[in-house]
Amino acid sequence: MIMQKKMIANHFERLSNTDKTGEKAVYTFVPGNLNELIWSFDLLPVHPEINALQSAMRKQSGDYVLEAEKIGHSEDVCTYVKSDIGMMRKGNIGPTGQRLPEPSLLLLSYTGCFTFMKWFELLKQEYKCPVVMLHVPYQADGRITPEMRFYVTKQLKDVVIPKLEEISGKKFDLDRLRTMLASSARSEDDLVHVWNAAKNKPSPIDAYFGGVYYIGPIFTAFRGKPECEEYYKTLRAEVDQRVKDGLGPITPDGKMHKEKYRLVVEGPPNWTSFREFWEMFYAEGAVCVSSTYTRVGGLYEQGFRHDPDHPLESLADYCLGCYTNRNLPSRVDIIAKDIIDFQADGFVVNSIKSCNSFSAGQLLMMKEIEKKTGRSGGFIESDLVDPRYFSAANIKNRLESYFQMLEAKS
Amino acid sequence: MSETREIVEQCKVLYEDLSLASVKEWKQRTGGRAIGFMPVYAPRELVHAAGMLPVGIMGGGENLEIIKGDAYFQSYICHIPRSTIELGVTGRLDCLDGMLFPAICDVIRNLSGMWQMLFKDKLVRYLDLPQEFTKEIGGTFYKQELQGLVHELEKLGGKKVTPEALRHSIKLFNENRRAIERLYNARAETPENLPTYELYLVMRASNVLPVEEHTALVEKYLAAAARQKRNKLDNARVVVTGAFCEQPPIALIRALEASGCYVVDDDWVLGARYLLGDVAMGEDPLQDLANAYLGDCVETASRYETRLEKGAFLIERVKRYRAEGVVFCAPSFCDPALLERPMLVEALNRANVPHTSFNYAENTSQYHVFKEQTGTFADSIKLWGTA
16 A cells, blocks of 8 residues: 555656656546556556546545536536546646646547547547547457457557657657566566455455555556556565465455455445445455456456567557456356356445446346356445435445345355 | 328328337338347448348337336436337337447447347347548448448348449438438428428438338428428527437427427437438448448547537538527437537537527426427527527
């Protein structure tokens, strides 16, 4: 945690100093991001979703969302977008209290979420800066075809890289990219090891609430950097030690004493009441042993690694492979497999109001997962960063009933 | 009964027939298969060239009671997927041998996966429309997508789709698009003679009729409308936008007109007008279809627009059809339309075009509030030239 905090602080510090250093920022999205490529041009990645969720954890997003609605954004749409627009309208002060630089480029990696396209169209109007579109096809049949890979790679070669060269004023350095991709792969190995540790009883980690911290460096600005590798090496060692010591996960209230229920969770967490939300689980002895949200930036446990020997092709596969870019039957299979592999007692769907990419179809997914595994699902609703859509009493009530049902079944 | 009324009544029967009796009848008559497609744009030419009937599915509208569909979707998801599921699980779409889900938004995309799980014996295909519009990159990918669809249709129909058949289909759909353009131009010229309520039903008939029949229907309606002179009212000329997927109820369209608006352009049943020009009929028809998609098309929220300033297309339409204002009329929870709206609003503000906005659902049953709003909007345009 301390290492990660330091990494984030340094990055935001660097972002806040771009007017002095002359460094340039590239805004891009988390799922299937191209961090290594961006860094290889010495450009600084900024992820608007991360700013939004960080703002929510710091209780700032509610005002930002209202600010966006005041200028005409609908109540019905994604609150990440509205938080971002509101934050910008209020001076673009990032979650650490420092001013964020304006983007020199919006790298629209259009992966797994339709809203991304509209989001950057909106930002383009605000910042009057160039946008480069990377259209990533959807895995509608649950597989990556050679045509899809070729399409994405061709865009990288012919559209994205030339644009990054133009913005940075630097030539594309393939060897530098390869070095970073090799580093990414090592971090990915360590992260998979951490996820698999949750197969132990008790699980040494909470792979949802704790998991969102574990994915921080690899899904955001640090993948491919030495400090990222160091972070995952340390995390792996720490988790291994916990397994050896037979310990459960760490919670905001300290050690978790008894693992009563093992759960797989589908959907992003609520960020505005993150701690309160988490407490509803650990207070009941529920540990999340796997989650789909922590796969939103990539499913490494299925074997994917960034590959220095096939740099652009593996970047393409990474973009194509993120969780929400997979069809619903594949998502059902992923969850069902995790329920079995991690010996989960059940699964919980946290359905997010403003994220149709995740939410549309979840009710049918639940039925299918129950059919495949024989385990029961619980269903709750909340939102990403809009505090108006976190009803603690409702969620607690539903979770308690669900846990009672699991208890009765056991 | 007047000629126009007779035609419109015929279209209304088709509109209200949620069990697709006309499709069943076509299948029985021809022995062919039928393939459904969701909004916005699907290359219907391919389906037609395979000897099949492309059938536009635009939800259940105001006449369908949702009994099962609500159990599949959370309350914050738009209405069209739940009514489409209702149609599917109640067997009303059984006559369709397959369904196409073009890329438009996350909900329709995920609906394709639901269809895969619910209707395992049917052809289910998500159509990934490229957002990269160069011939070399997006064009290559899209042509492969089209080729993939052709293979599946051939497999399903047991019949080769020949270049000749494709060229013939392209020709028929070109004719249809031209007829529809004449229809829209005629309405813009004399909106009093072609009420939008009627035009809309004529357009909706394109979802279920074979293309040749629909072209003939449009021509017949145009001729009849030209003969039937109606009184011109002092209405405000408006462009309606935002309803390219889930459609407004007919009564809402009537309420809009009754409130003092002449609709001179809209984006309803947009798939039939998505391509703005003819598709070429060269040696390689798949390439011609790909090129048409990459080239001159409408600007709509699900299509990444690189050529123009945001809103330029809408403003061009306002000018072309001499509209005095724009009505944003979008379904609740429609991400594409609602995320697009602030950008279009800004463009209209810059161009000094008055506008008003509201949201609906396809099964909305209270119209008074919309009528009040658009009535006030129309009045303000008429009284002060602004809203």
